[in-house]
Every structure is written in C-alpha cells, then in structure tokens.
Ligand SMILES: O=C(O)C1=C[C@@H](OP(=O)(O)O)[C@@H](O)[C@H](O)C1
C-alpha cells in the first residue's frame with residue numbers, strides 16, 4: 001500500500017481566501033495549496049491592500065468587510081479562473097477603481113454571464129477589449145443586491161462568485177439559476193459559506209433553482225483545507241492502471257469535493273475502491289473494463305479518464321463535458337489529438353469523447369500549457385514508457401511538485 005500526501009484543494013483555498021478577506025476578524029487557513037493559481041489569488045488580495053501572512057503550514061488573513069484597502073489597483077490574475085472571476089466580484093463590494101487582467105488563455109475564457117449579472121446589480125464594470133472578457137475594470141461603489149437570473153451552464157464559477165458576494169451586499173441576493181454545470185462546486189461554496197457564518201436557502205422553483213443569500217457579512221474562521229481531489233485522481237488512476245494500491249489520507253466520506261467521485265468511475269471499471277471516514281484507497285485488480293459515463297459534475301477528471309482509457313478492454317465514452325472546451329485549453333480536442341498521436345482511435349462530438357482500446361506508443365504530448373493534460377498523460381506513461389511533454393512545468397498551476405511525487409511513486413513501484 002502506498003500512501004500519497006496530496007497538496008491542498010485549489011477550489012477550497014480560493015474560496016477560503018475570498019471568505020477570509022471579506023470576513024470580520026482574522027482567519028487562519030491551514031494546509032492551503034501553494035501553487036500558481038492560489039498564490040496568484042493571494043497576490044491579487046495583496047495588491048488590493050489585504051494583509052496576508054504566509055508560512056508553509058498556514059496563511060493568516062486579516063478580513064476587511066468594507067472591501068479593498070486601496071482606492072485603485074491593477075491585479076494580474078495569471079491563468080486562474082477562480083482568481084479572474086472571484087476577485088473582481090469581491091472588489092465590486094468595495095469602493096475604488098480596480099482593473100483585472102489575466103493570461104492570454106484566461107483572456108479567451110468567457111466571463112460574460114458573471115459581468116452581465118454584476119451590471120444587472122448596478123455595478124459599473126467596463127470590458128477593455130472584447131465584451132465579456134478580460135481585461136476589465138470595476139468602478140466599485142458597493143452593491144445594493146436584489147434579484148438576478150443567471151445561466152451557469154458554461155461555468156459554475158459565475159454562480160459561486162455571486163453567492164460569495166451575496167452577504168456583502170446591502171439587501172442580500174436572490175439568484176435564480178436556469179442552467180448549472182459542475183454542480184458539486186456549488187456544494188463546496190455553500191458549505192464553506194456556512195463555515196464562515198452564512199446560511200444560504202436553496203429551493204427548486206418553476207423558473208429554475210433559487211438561491212437566497214442573506215446580507216450581514218462573514219465571520220472569520222480557523223479553516224483546515226482538504227487535499228485536492230482532482231489532483232488525487234492521477235494517483236488513483238495510476239493505481240488502477242498499474243495494478244497497485246494507493247491511499248490518500250484526508251479525503252474520505254465527508255470530503256467537500258465532488259471530484260472524489262472519480263473513484264466511483266474507477267470502481268465501475270473494475271478497480272477496488274474503499275472510501276473510509278478520512279481516507280480513500282484505490283487498488284487495481286486486473287484489466288479495467290470499458291464504460292459510458294456522464295462527467296458533467298466532475299469534468300476536471302475527464303482527461304484523467306481519457307488518458308487511461310486505451311488500456312480498458314472496451315470503449316470508454318465520456319459524455320456531457322462541453323465545458324471542458326473552455327478550460328486551460330480545449331481539453332476534448334487536446335485529449336483526442338494526443339491520443340491519436342499515440343496511435344489510439346478516438347472520436348469526439350460537441351460534448352463527448354469516445355476512446356477505443358489500443359496500445360499507445362510513445363509521443364511528445366502537446367500540453368497547451370494545461371496542467372491536467374500533463375498530469376493525465378503522466379499516468380499513461382506508466383504503461384507507455386517514453387512519453388514526453390512540450391511544457392512539463394505547467395503543472396505549477398495546481399501542483400508544482402507533481403513530477404517529483406509521481407517519480408517517487410514510480411520508484412516505489414519499480415515501474
Ligand atoms: O469553482 C471552482 O473552484 C471550480 C469549478 C469548476 O469550473 P467550471 O464550473 O467552470 O466547470 C472546475 O473546473 C474548476 O477547476 C474549479
């Protein structure tokens with residue numbers, strides 16, 4: 001049995017930073033993720049005048065319920081969509097002029113449903129180049145709150161940003177959501193808001209799902225951060241593929257992250273899975289079977305499954321993952337193109353991919369600077385030695401130490 005220590009969750013660290021910055025009092029985040037995305041988020045808060053003390057074990061954040069401490073700032077959100085979508089929303093509740101820019105890929109990723117919603121709430125928000133994209137400037141003067149209708153069919157992050165904003169508005173928010181993708185991320189948001197003192201009411205209505213967020217602000221917390229379940233997927237997949245066993249401590253039955261459900265996919269394909277109170281174990285027990293699976297809720301793990309799919313005894317078909325086309329790259333095509341370069345037969349449609357059984361041959365993976373493409377095809381390389389990457393370092397987005405951790409696993413297994 002191999003125990004793997006997985007770094008903290010990106011999604012939980014980003015939300016915790018928002019909540020801590022907005023709360024009354026001082027928050028301590030324990031075992032936060034230190035990576036390009038979360039450091040970019042923390043640095044964005046620094047630029048907005050929030051005080052954060054960082055050590056390896058904990059980040060201490062002084063909350064500012066009134067909003068950013070500086071009247072003007074320019075924030076570079078790097079490649080992180082949580083930073084690029086959550087921080088302008090936090091800034092809108094303050095008073096000042098705040099400009100947000102991001103990497104070339106993040107500039108291409110859409111934010112229109114969120115920025116439209118903020119404008120509907122009366123926020124003066126200006127897109128500098130393309131409408132609905134970064135760079136953008138918020139001329140913030142507080143948010144009164146009220147009623148909104150939101151389409152979160154392309155990204156749940158729009159809804160998370162607005163939910164997080166709700167308690168910072170004068171009257172609270174009533175958000176009716178007509179479509180939602182990546183739904184478990186909303187569960188993370190609501191659970192964490194509760195931990196910082198805010199209860200959101202959620203109910204089905206004929207018009208969609210209604211979220212009622214009360215005004216009144218957040219309370220600081222002492223907040224432990226779970227290991228990242230999406231990152232854990234590479235190690236679980238490795239065990240399933242290599243016929244070994246991996247245990248990840250800190251991710252168990254009460255985990256907040258939907259991506260832990262990736263182990264259910266491996267179980268359906270024939271791996272042995274044990275989700276305990278505070279740990280999860282996956283063991284490979286012979287060849288994996290083919291599967292048809294809807295990954296709408298857990299699409300960050302789509303590349304993980306695609307990368308082990310050729311080794312299954314039957315076709316692997318992944319459905320309802322259209323939003324993977326607007327991530328760090330078009331992940332459906334990136335997975336398909338790289339598998340084809342390895343000689344595997346793949347078909348894609350608007351929102352699906354189907355991979356036939358085959359024997360991948362080594363190739364250089366075109367990563368599109370997407371951390372998940374690298375970490376996924378590293379798993380393939382367990383059975384296909386010689387796979388290389390055009391940009392292996394892009395794992396820094398969520399797991400700077402990935403290659404060392406994966407090499408240690410290989411050394412222990414002798415593969
Ligand atoms: O809220 C979050 O922390 C995230 C939500 C998901 O995005 P979408 O809702 O855009 O699918 C996920 O892919 C991303 O890595 C993190």
Ligand SMILES: C=C(OP(=O)(O)O)C(=O)O
Nearest residue numbers: 079080081082300327328
């Ligand atoms: C899509 C991802 O990140 P984000 O949307 O937060 O940039 C990811 O980490 O796979």
